[in-house]
Amino acid sequence: MTKYYSIRTKLIAFMLIATTLPLLASMSMTFIQTKTALREQAVAENKRLIYQASTNLNNYIDNAARASLAVYNDPHFLRNLAKIPGDYRAVAEVYTTLQTIRSAVPDVFQLYLHSFAANQSTLITNPFPKREERKQAYSDSLHGQTNGNRQDIWIESAHASHTYGFKAASADDPSRTVITLHRVIMDIPSTERLGVLSIDLNMDSIAAISSRLYDPAKEQIYIVDRHNQVIYQGDSQVSDSLVLNKQVAAELNNIRAGKVHFQTNTGHFEQEHSMYVYQQIGSSFADWTIIKQIPNETLYARANTLTWNNALIAITALIMVIVATLFISIRITGPLKQLMRYMNQIQAGRLHVDIRLTSRDEIGVLARHFRDMMDTVNNLILREYRLELANKTNQLRALQAQIHPHFLYNTLQSIGTLALQQQGQRAYALLSSLSKMLRYSMRDQTCVTLREEAEHARLYLELQQERFGERLEVNLNFAEDTLSVEMPRMTLQPLIENYFKHGADVQPGKGYISIHSHLTTDHWVEIHLENNGPSIPEEKLIEIREWFREELSTSEIVGKETDENESIGLRNVGQRLRLNSSAEHPAMIDIRNREPHGVQIIVKIYAGE
Structure with missing residues (x-):
């Protein structure tokens, strides 16, 4: 696609447009004006011819009437x-x-x-x-x-x-x-x-009068009565059943009825790719109409010839413009293309390319200045890039460290309660689950798949079910085509833990947690977490949503302090999702209350095409 935006392409396109548009406009205007002039000339000449013919026909019929x-x-x-x-x-x-x-x-x-x-x-x-x-x-x-x-x-x-x-x-x-x-x-x-x-x-006199009105090889002449039955048609034999073309007959009927803005005794109209000039002979007892049909190819023959001549001239001019433009553009854009190839090598990682351009014009000066500043610029870029990577890694580790105390405290409390009840085998199973969770949380890995996050969430909810027993119902349903999407480690647990921190102990009746995922048609993975705990106050909900919409800077993420009244887990997850998603497809979190009570959290991560 780069060649379509090059200076050479733009120069050629500009020269073609600057040459073609005026030529096409001139040809179009000439063709239209020529057509108009030819049409007006043909109408005027044929009206005079047909009027004279109608006079002759009228005299011929009147002579027969007088003889009778x-x-x-x-x-x-x-x-x-x-x-x-x-x-x-x-x-x-x-x-x-x-x-x-x-x-x-x-x-x-x-x-x-x-x-x-x-x-x-x-x-x-x-x-x-x-x-x-x-x-x-x-x-x-x-x-x-x-x-x-x-x-x-x-x-x-x-x-x-x-x-x-x-x-x-x-x-x-x-x-x-x-x-x-x-x-x-x-x-x-x-x-x-x-x-x-x-x-x-017989038709001899009528044929003689009509023969002077048209060219039999290109045009046609008709004489019709008031019922549009053909009385005479060029050199053709006329039968009793021969009538005029339906469209032309309908136009004549409209003219006779005064439904169109033409003179009723003479005029012209266009129909069926032809122009028709008509004249009524005006006899009191022979209501005839003379009609001459001139096909468009005959009427506009001279205009078409002129247009083709202009087209040949235009094509010749365009070829000359293209040749001249190519010669000039190669002389101008050649050094630019060479400099662009050097830049492409630098972009591919070869930061010490030896730029050699010997031209003494402005492009050569630009190349030498570019070569002189490359070392300084590249060093600055590399140093800033390494600092940014280190800073981002430290931010992720600091954010992940915030969540460890919360789930450890709750889990140890559950296992301690089970130990007091002297159920050693069950306590061993819970300690095994806790061991897996600790190993997962201590992994030196920023991103994992949804499959790994789902397993970690299952272990966490298994420990919580031991704590709450039959008071807690869990429903997990992850679509198979979503399990391979990557996401920050420790994303689901803080969102689940938010329910146990703010709603599980104060909620009467049976608790309910549901987690399911699906892939949308536009390649986004949506993870829905729902519970039936207390709803979030409206003011607090608006505050959380506003926070999710903010684009936080690096310094804000590192320096942000939260107290226990704020949703540490939600903010923590939101920050890590932003850090690990692209600017083109940033991850999103939406939180809303359910009816009649409960909370729904939706996490959206782009899966790629």
Whole structure:
């Protein structure tokens, strides 16, 4: 991890950041501004194109609608509709009027006329016109007249052509996609319907107008009706069931309903990784919308190219910065690394390393000064360290010596009582236990394992049970995974002895002591000591807790004097636990009262990972 904090790494990182951030910021701003400019330019240009196309389409449809008015311009046409069955002259005049309409409108595929008065249908198509008697017009010709809608002219959206119920001229004659202009012929000025005229228009003119609006290789154009059924879609064949993409159709419906803040006749929106520019043609009977789809990759192609060019320039600049930074950093940090290696040797214990740096710059001067002061500094460190070790050892021995008189006095009193009762074998066993305890307390060893402390506590409680008999109940339960943790010798006995000093003799009824240990999930060993003796007064309990939280200095530990009213055992254990634990994971003692009476002491020692 040291290399990540070196001057060389920091210098490289600084140069990279100082170079990369401005380049990335410049590239990002250029890309965003270019995208914005391209989007605005594309919207403006395509709006103009589509507006012109909508005007052409509107004129085309209006021209067809005006041509259909020829049925009213001929003064004999309305009268001839009633004479068609038996009057061949009337039939010829009607045929002439229909041919006039056909020649006036480009892209007419066929015309269909039905006379309600004469119950006769006529189809003008190649190669010959067809006529037959019918009581009603072909059903598709009346589309738009249902549900009470009484329009006299309307446009039927793109659909496959058919023969309006007549027999086809050839079985192999394929259908084609057409739109149909329907006009109801009325006996002007009355509203009586005399017939219906249907003009099928092929898609040639619409395709010609639309082809100038888009690039077929990259873009797409749609012309849809108010139901979002596609009338024209690029060079694709359009069927009756072809409808617009659901998301795009939903956006158009919201625009028509005024649910979004766009102009209802023209505008643009983004959907499905594309931009859509739309324009309604504004015809009163052909509610069509022209939509141009421009994919983002087409719209932002120039922006992407510019970004890649900038990226190549940035990569080249970064490579040059890295090479220059490495050259400079090696010249600067090389002597520093050599000096650091000397320091690492000193840290490993080689206090008399011969520091040799020949550079004449500030780093060389620093190395020579460091070499001159090493002997003095190291001697001071070693001397202070040895004094501190000796002082700490003397403190531990002094603290351990405080507790010997307490347990010896109580134990000898128990054995003396048993001897007076003349139970020699039992007295021998107790003396054996006392011998083991004395040998344990006199060991020249600062720290032991919890297993050894637990055995010493068991011997001590065995002697106390001899003293109190059935008046004392003992429960010991040490978890196996906690017995190897190290702790100061003579830690548990003073905590247990505190109960016999302050509560065992004055407590009525049966006494109870429980000691158990367990390992927590965060690698701490907790030792719980509980008894049912008298509770500690609240003021005294607060005082003891405050003492445990204090960080005592060495002089305070050595010079501290306690009288018999103070908890010698608790303070003694607390001091030794602090002396034998690390600063990162200091041992802790917590003491609290139990309900309804009794005391609980919790010792926490870090077991390590």
